[in-house]
Amino acid sequence: MGVPADNEDKIVVRGLEGVVAAETRISYVDGANGQLYYQGYSIHDLAEKTSFEEIVFLLWNARLPDRRELAALRSDLVSDMRLPSQVIKMIELTPPNAHPMSVLRTAISMLSMYDPDANLVSEDANSRKARNLVAQVPTIIADLNRIRAGKPVLSPDPELGIAGNFLYMMRGTPPDDQEQLVMDLLFMLHADHGLNASTFTARVIASTLSDMHSALAGAIGSLKGPLHGGANQRVMEMLDDIEHPERVQEYIQGMLENRQRIMGFGHRVYRTEDPRARHLRKYSEQLCNRTDKKHLYDISHRIEKIVTEAKGIYPNVDFYSATVQHALGIPTQFFTAVFAASRAAGWIAHVIEQYSDNRLIRPTSKYVGELGRSFVPLDRR
Ligand SMILES: CC(C)(COP(=O)(O)OP(=O)(O)OC[C@H]1O[C@@H](n2cnc3c(N)ncnc32)[C@H](O)[C@@H]1OP(=O)(O)O)[C@@H](O)C(=O)NCCC(=O)NCCS
Incomplete structure (x- = not known):
C-alpha cells in the first residue's frame, strides 16, 4: 500500500534552513x-x-x-x-x-x-x-x-x-x-x-x-x-584543555583533521564575522590582561586565526564571551x-x-515509513 501522492510531493527543509516562519519587528x-x-x-x-x-x-x-x-x-x-x-x-x-x-x-x-x-x-x-x-x-x-x-x-x-x-x-x-x-x-x-x-x-x-x-x-x-547556547561552556573547557598558547596549533589541527566542530565558531545565519564577537573580543583582551589571564586571550586569538584560515568560518558570540565571563569571575x-x-x-x-497576532505554529512532516502493515495480536508475536 503506497503513501498518498501529496505526502510523496512534500519537500523536507532540513533544519528549517531558510524557512520564514514569522514576521517580527524585534x-x-x-x-x-x-x-x-x-x-x-x-x-x-x-x-x-x-x-x-x-x-x-x-x-x-x-x-x-x-x-x-x-x-x-x-x-x-x-x-x-x-x-x-x-x-x-x-x-x-x-x-x-x-x-x-x-x-x-x-x-x-x-x-x-x-x-x-x-x-x-x-x-x-x-x-x-x-x-x-x-x-x-x-x-x-x-x-x-x-x-x-x-x-x-x-x-x-x-x-x-x-x-x-x-x-x-x-x-x-x-x-x-x-x-x-x-x-x-x-x-x-x-x-x-x-x-x-x-x-x-x-x-x-x-x-x-x-x-x-x-x-x-x-x-x-x-x-x-551545545549547538546553541551551550557552546560558551565548551569553549572554556577547550581553552582549559589547551592550557598553553604553544599547544594551540597541534590541538586545533588535530580537531579539524578529525572533522570535529570547534565550539564558538560558525553560524547558521552569519556568513562573515558575528558582530557581537567584535565587542566581546575587545573586552576579552582587556579583562584577561587585567586579571592575569593573558594566556587565555592569547590561546583564543591563535585559535581564531587558525580556524578562520582553515575553514573560512568566524567566531560567534560564544567564543569570546567564554573568556569575558571567566575574567569576571563567573564559574564555567x-x-x-x-x-x-x-x-x-x-x-x-x-x-x-x-x-x-497569533496563529498556532504547526508544521507538517513527510511520512517515510510503511503503511498497511498486517497487525499480529500480542499472543502471536
Ligand atoms: C552553529 C552551527 C550549528 C551552524 O551550523 P550549520 O549552519 O548547520 O552549518 P553547517 O553544519 O552546514 O556547516 C557548514 C560547514 O562548516 C563547517 N563548520 C561549521 N561550524 C564548524 C565548527 N564550529 N567547527 C568546524 N567546522 C565547522 C561544517 O563542518 C561544514 O563544513 P563542510 O561543508 O566541509 O562539511 C555550527 O557552526 C556549529 O556546530 N558550531 C559550533 C557550535 C557553536 O558554536 N554554536 C553556537 C552558535 S551561536
Whole structure:
C-alpha cells in the first residue's frame, strides 16, 4: 500500500534552513553583512552606550526610554529580583552536580506555581510577568552559585542595575566600573537574535496560547544544547584543555583533521564575522590582561586565526564571551545560564509579539515509513 501522492510531493527543509516562519519587528540578523539590529538600531550604536534595562525597554516597547521611564523600569526590575523562599529551598535541594541550566529550567517552572496570574495571557498580566521573569532569572543563577559555595544568598543592591546586581549577588563583591560596563554589554549583546532555536521554541509554545513561564522553560531547554547556547561552556573547557598558547596549533589541527566542530565558531545565519564577537573580543583582551589571564586571550586569538584560515568560518558570540565571563569571575558551568538571563528579555518580547497576532505554529512532516502493515495480536508475536 503506497503513501498518498501529496505526502510523496512534500519537500523536507532540513533544519528549517531558510524557512520564514514569522514576521517580527524585534531584531534583524543581517547574515550577509554581519550586522545585528534591535528594533532597527544597530547593536554597534547601542553597545557600551546603553544599559541592559534600556535594551529591555527597547525590545518590549519598540522605542528607547527617556530618563524617567528608564529609572522606573530599573527600580521595578531590581525590586522584582527576590525569589519566593520555596524556590530558594528547591535550589538548595538540587544535587550538586545538576547543571545550572537544569536548575534554572526547574526554577522557572516552579515560579509559575507561585504566580497568581501564571495562566493568564492578558496584556497586564503579561507585562508584570515579563518584568518578574527578567528580574528573577539572574537571581536564580546567582543564588545557585552562592548556595553551591555554602554561602548565604544576597539581596539586590538598589544602587545597582540588573547586570551589576547579578555580578554582586553571584560573587559577593560589587562590580567596579569596567566590570559593570562589560556585564551590561554581555547582557545587552545576548538579549535577542532573530528566530534562533530557543526563540522559535518559545514562540511555538506561546502559539498554543500556553503561558509565559512555560515558553521560557522550553526556551531554556533549547538554549542548553551545545549547538546553541551551550557552546560558551565548551569553549572554556577547550581553552582549559589547551592550557598553553604553544599547544594551540597541534590541538586545533588535530580537531579539524578529525572533522570535529570547534565550539564558538560558525553560524547558521552569519556568513562573515558575528558582530557581537567584535565587542566581546575587545573586552576579552582587556579583562584577561587585567586579571592575569593573558594566556587565555592569547590561546583564543591563535585559535581564531587558525580556524578562520582553515575553514573560512568566524567566531560567534560564544567564543569570546567564554573568556569575558571567566575574567569576571563567573564559574564555567554557569556560562550558558548567563546567556539565558540576558536572552529572557528577547524570549519575552517574542512571546508577546506571538500573542499579539497569533496563529498556532504547526508544521507538517513527510511520512517515510510503511503503511498497511498486517497487525499480529500480542499472543502471536
Ligand atoms: C552553529 C552551527 C550549528 C551552524 O551550523 P550549520 O549552519 O548547520 O552549518 P553547517 O553544519 O552546514 O556547516 C557548514 C560547514 O562548516 C563547517 N563548520 C561549521 N561550524 C564548524 C565548527 N564550529 N567547527 C568546524 N567546522 C565547522 C561544517 O563542518 C561544514 O563544513 P563542510 O561543508 O566541509 O562539511 C555550527 O557552526 C556549529 O556546530 N558550531 C559550533 C557550535 C557553536 O558554536 N554554536 C553556537 C552558535 S551561536
